[in-house]
Amino acid sequence: MIEREPRRLWRNSPADAILLGLCIAQFAVTIALAALTPAGLWPRLGSAVLVTAMITYSVLIVNHMFVHQPWFNDARLNGIVSLVMSANIAQSAQAYHLSHVRNHHRYNNDRKRDGTTADFSSTYRYSRDDDHAPLWRYLAYSLVASIQEFAVTWASLRRLGGVGPRETTLRGLASRNPGRRAAELGQLRYDRLAQVAFTVLLAVLSWQWVLLCYLPSVAIAFTLVNVQNYYRHFGAEPDSRYANSVSYYSRLYNRLTFNDGYHQEHHLRPTAHWTRLREVAAQYQERLDEAGRVVSPVPPVVGFLDTGRIDRVAQRSSATRPTR
Structure with missing residues (x-):
């Protein structure tokens, strides 16, 4: 048996x-x-x-x-x-x-x-x-x-x-x-x-x-x-699989939030368990770097403190907006 x-x-x-x-x-x-x-x-x-x-x-x-x-x-x-x-x-x-x-x-x-x-x-x-x-x-x-x-x-x-x-x-x-x-x-x-x-x-x-x-x-x-x-x-590129989201890599933040900061990686592999998101980051590191994606210096809930990103998005919008 x-x-x-x-x-x-x-x-x-x-x-x-x-x-x-x-x-x-x-x-x-x-x-x-x-x-x-x-x-x-x-x-x-x-x-x-x-x-x-x-x-x-x-x-x-x-x-x-x-x-x-x-x-x-x-x-x-x-x-x-x-x-x-x-x-x-x-x-x-x-x-x-x-x-x-x-x-x-x-x-x-x-x-x-x-x-x-x-x-x-x-x-x-x-x-x-x-x-x-x-x-x-x-x-x-x-x-x-x-x-x-x-x-x-x-x-x-x-x-x-x-x-x-x-x-x-x-x-x-x-x-x-x-x-x-x-x-x-x-x-x-x-x-x-x-x-x-x-x-x-x-x-x-x-x-x-x-x-x-x-x-x-x-x-x-x-x-x-x-x-x-x-x-x-905000500031990411929706049409790029490797740059449609913004990650934040603070060790303390990711320990307190179960790797929530690995957001681009999460969008790449939504079914990946939170314990494996760092592996996803390592697996796609080269492609992520080549994509020119946004990496935030601050947690997303205080993303308004990332003034550099806000300025870049504003400049990009002004450059693409048609002139009258």
Whole structure:
């Protein structure tokens, strides 16, 4: 009789247990803050700052790693993580997967064609010309889109969280395979219900905290996420596979963010686990160097400090803009 090897728990690496721990910790800390934050300006301000930091980090790092490479071999465990993650990031993790993996990584921050971009998060999408949109406009329009998504989630309660017939974007991104499509849209439904239930729980603990701390923190966190995305692509070349993104190679930053700084490498190999991104960098080093890509001297969330890049983009735009 041949004995079968026990199925491995972790899909890629036991190192993902660190990310799982961060996910669970954020969930617990958020509940504790709602229950225990005392009234008063400074306690609530401190609470809001912490929640903003946790949501921002979770969207950019923890959830981002998970949607590209789910942590477990067991789909049921990944489904449970998706529920907790959705509560943590105030949006469906499955919806994020569809928009980020199947849209952003397909079109790679493309320029406008026929008046718009195929990439819904492209830095060119809200521009009035062929250049990057100004940061303020990109952030304003992106925040409006996030608020609309938040409202759609709550409105979906009349369908028990299901994706409605008018949600053509999500339906268009879902798998065409009937089995996978049903699983993805089903997970999206459960994610939405988890997100709403979590918000209701926080409101039961302290509706004042939700209004004064939590909801403003969500809006600020989404804005910071969009700042990060903007400077991950600002000044890059969308049509070049080796220069369509911006990397940042600080050792400390990449240790704290699970190699998130290797963004060009991530776009080259979106399925590469975070533990292998340095190998991807080494593998493509020659081609990356030849491509004349942008390497940032600062983390992307403070990309506005890279004034040299901003000046170069402005000069390039002026040179290509037709004269009247």
